[in-house]
Amino acid sequence: MASLAVTSSSIALPSSSSRAEQLVQLNTTAFQPLDRSVSLKRFVAVKALSSESRRNGATVPSAATTFAPDVIEKSVEVVDFEKLAKDLENSSPLEIMDKALEKYGNEIAIAFSGAENFALIEYAHLTGRPYRVFSLDTGRLNPETYKFFDAVEKHYNIRIEYMFPDSVEVQALVRTKGLFSFYEDGHQECCRVRKVRLLRRALKGLRAWITGQRKDQSPGTRSEVPLVQVDPVFEGLDGGSGSLVKWNPVANVAGNDIWNFLRTMGVPVNSLHAQGYVSIGCEPCTRAVLPGQHEREGRWWWEDAKAKECGLHKGNIKEGSVNGNGNDNNTFRAGSVSDIFSSNGIVNLNRPGMENLLKMEGRKDPWIVVLYAP
Secondary structure: OOOOOOOOEEEEOOOOOOOOOOEEEEOOOOOOOOOOOOOHHHHHHOOOOOOOOOOOOOOOOHHHHHOOOOOOOOOOOOOOHHHHHHHOOOOOHHHHHHHHHHHHHHHEEEEOOOOHHHHHHHHHHHHOOOOOEEEEOOOOEOHHHHHHHHHHHHHHOOOOEEEOOOHHHHHHHHHHHOOOOHHHHOOHHHHHHHHHHHHHHHHOOOOEEEOOOOOOOOOOOOOOOOOEEEOOOOOOOOOOOOOOEEEOOOOOOOHHHHHHHHHHHOOOOOHHHHHOOOOOOEHHHEOOOOOOOOHHHHEOOOOOOOOOOOOOOHHHOOOOOOOOOOOOOOOOOOOOOOOOOOOOOOOOOOHHHHHHHHHOOOOOOOOOOOOOOO
16 A cells, blocks of 8 residues: 655635634644555554553544544444354364454454464464464563563564553552462462453454464363354453454364474474473463373463363353362363273372372271372
8 A cells, every 4th residue: 555645734714704814724644554455444443452542631633623524334244253163164274364364454463372372473474464463471471481472573573562461450469469379279360460351451452363272272171162253251342242253273283283383384482392391371380291191281280170271261161160279079181191000999089189088087998199190
């Protein structure tokens, strides 16, 4: 799109019998669109992730009171996203990414966590289309993750749009409950302050977002993740239910295939992966997993839960799922290697179960507890 320049000019009003000739100065600011692929009307409507309405003390240009703006009728496209998801079922992640960027342009952004989901950035780069990337900096990430952010920016020549939690809310939480309260009463409160609320602010400036959710990441919560859906939790630019669309281009891709793709493309990776970390979140809440363990077992490992979600994708959690310090008898082990022992005399114990054994008094039958990694 050609650049557009507007300079200040004077407009002479017709003289009248009772008044002298008047001059109204029309002052405008020269500008040039940032994105050649986005029309002027769309560019003006785009709202930055962190932007806020500036109403207090705003100055209304005098021209706005002199000339009425053009009224543009905008047709609303009704999309059946369930049908769209089915139509894309056999499409590659690259094709799905291209479709998403084509459809939403500058009003869609990739959510980047610093883990293997940066494959999304590589797919976006391969489409040749402009794209935006945002990330949630909780203030508790690993040093390796921050270094990885910098490497990604330099590799793709982009600037990640970082979102930060409200300092007053974080201060209140830490002063009231300390730095590690999540070890005692579950991760939900901390995640709500450091992740969920800033994500909500970020998505308010978008009409769609792209995530790295895969069905094999968490069989307990993500096994039915569609390729595209109306976001069931968060709101977009227009506000209200259904105002935000969620794209999951790698939903049908296995974790091993993601890594094969990344190795083939020779892109930078988070150095924590080489240390046994698979799913990477905040430093206090993430640890390496052992061979055979599911990747989500490295997240919030002190909690005995089936539904290990921080709240960013809480729409995946079905009613009745355990999340937090639950006492469900089946430790989250979906998708892990089956037990090497086969005996009715062996019982799988979760953390609360072992704690209860220690409290038992007057027991007569001998028992032994064996801890091992299958």
